[in-house]
Amino acid sequence: MSDIISLDVYYLLYYFFAIFVAFFAVPTGAMIMIVSFASIATGLTDLALLGTLAFVATVSGDYSAYLVAKYFKVRFDGYINRIMWLKSKIHLVSKVFQKYGGYTVFLTRFALSGLGPYVNLFSGLRDLPKKLFLQAVMSGEIIYVSMFIFVGYFFSETWQAVVLIVKDYTMFAVLIGLGIVITTRLTKFLLKERII
Structure with missing residues (x-):
């Protein structure tokens, strides 16, 4: 089957x-x-x-x-x-x-x-x-x-390798992007409030 x-x-x-x-x-x-x-x-x-x-x-x-x-x-x-x-x-x-x-x-x-x-x-x-x-x-x-x-x-074998690579590195890239967004927003907020 x-x-x-x-x-x-x-x-x-x-x-x-x-x-x-x-x-x-x-x-x-x-x-x-x-x-x-x-x-x-x-x-x-x-x-x-x-x-x-x-x-x-x-x-x-x-x-x-x-x-x-x-x-x-x-x-x-x-x-x-x-x-x-x-x-x-x-x-x-x-x-x-x-x-x-x-x-x-x-x-x-x-x-x-x-x-x-x-x-x-x-x-x-x-x-x-x-x-x-x-x-x-x-x-x-x-x-x-x-x-x-x-x-x-x-290209199934190649594609499955690509999927594994994407799966491994996507979470890392998302976490870096999230860290950048949070850092820039926090910095803008702190500058606006004159805390920094």
């Missing part, structure tokens, strides 16, 4: 949900999730299952974000105007849309994937036709999912 199919269903639900939520601009590391799960695949059945789950999760996440923005347009516009970083991302997406048009949706699935969630929202806010949006999303997501499934499968 293959490793992926024998996994508990909760792992596969987590895999699906983490990828789905990533397309609402929630940083879940969908790409890392796809590559990591593909690195433990033992055959074509596993790859087909992971690829299908990832494809359905990405397309449904993209389409859900599009629908939320489309049907809650008035509330969403007010929300965007209050949050500066979101406003700047949407402004960047509108510039890219002016330059490339509908190809922007396709390109942000794999080439400019960091802008993908914002393009989903922008497409819904600007009433991009549903059929055009879904065609661009599906064709782009096939490339996105295939790319990372194959990277995980063909």
Whole structure:
């Protein structure tokens, strides 16, 4: 029996949900999730299952974000105007849309994937036709999912070594970053209160 199919269903639900939520601009590391799960695949059945789950999760996440923005347009516009970083991302997406048009949706699935969630929202806010949006999303997501499934499968030993390195050094980096933030904030506070 293959490793992926024998996994508990909760792992596969987590895999699906983490990828789905990533397309609402929630940083879940969908790409890392796809590559990591593909690195433990033992055959074509596993790859087909992971690829299908990832494809359905990405397309449904993209389409859900599009629908939320489309049907809650008035509330969403007010929300965007209050949050500066979101406003700047949407402004960047509108510039890219002016330059490339509908190809922007396709390109942000794999080439400019960091802008993908914002393009989903922008497409819904600007009433991009549903059929055009879904065609661009599906064709782009096939490339996105295939790319990372194959990277995980063909470079599984290397990828597992990378995961171990990241796991070992991430906590150290987080602690250093946290120490820097606490030190600078404490110093600013003490200077403001004239304690130092």
